Amino acid sequence: MLAKGNVKVTDLLCATPPAIPEGSHAMTQLVELPPADPGLAPHRHSGPVFGYVLEGSIFFELEGEEPRVIVAGEAFWEPGGDVVHYQVSNPDPQAWSRFVAVCICAPDVDMITMLEPEEIIARDHLRHPSARQHQG
Helix, strand or coil: CEEECCEEECCCCCCCCCCCCCCCEEEEEEEEECCCCCCCCCEEECCCEEEEEEECEEEEEECCCCCEEEECCCEEEECCCCCCEEEEECCCCCCCEEEEEEEEECCCCCCEEECCHHHHHHCHHHCCHHHCCCCC
């Protein structure tokens, strides 16, 4: 934690992202999920994403990682590129979830690309064993 005068700065997350291509741009988004919302289908981002949960919680699954719940006050990141983001949903049936995401967008590539069903099945073996849905 860094403190100077009345200013208090607390590090929430430290990560080394992959190389960022020249010509990339950053985008900051507020993402709001209604109660029990399933969120986005499996997708990938063109570059790294850094996020902070403002309110509620999110169920979060990146390819190769065990799915987990991230609660208000916690930060997350994903490397983007070829890594699939399988789940970002609101597990709470009563309350909204809100988070801020800072996305680094590669030039000439959509910030988000949805996966086709065939690719989801073909990559299932790359998911954490607890999240796999297909035998193969």
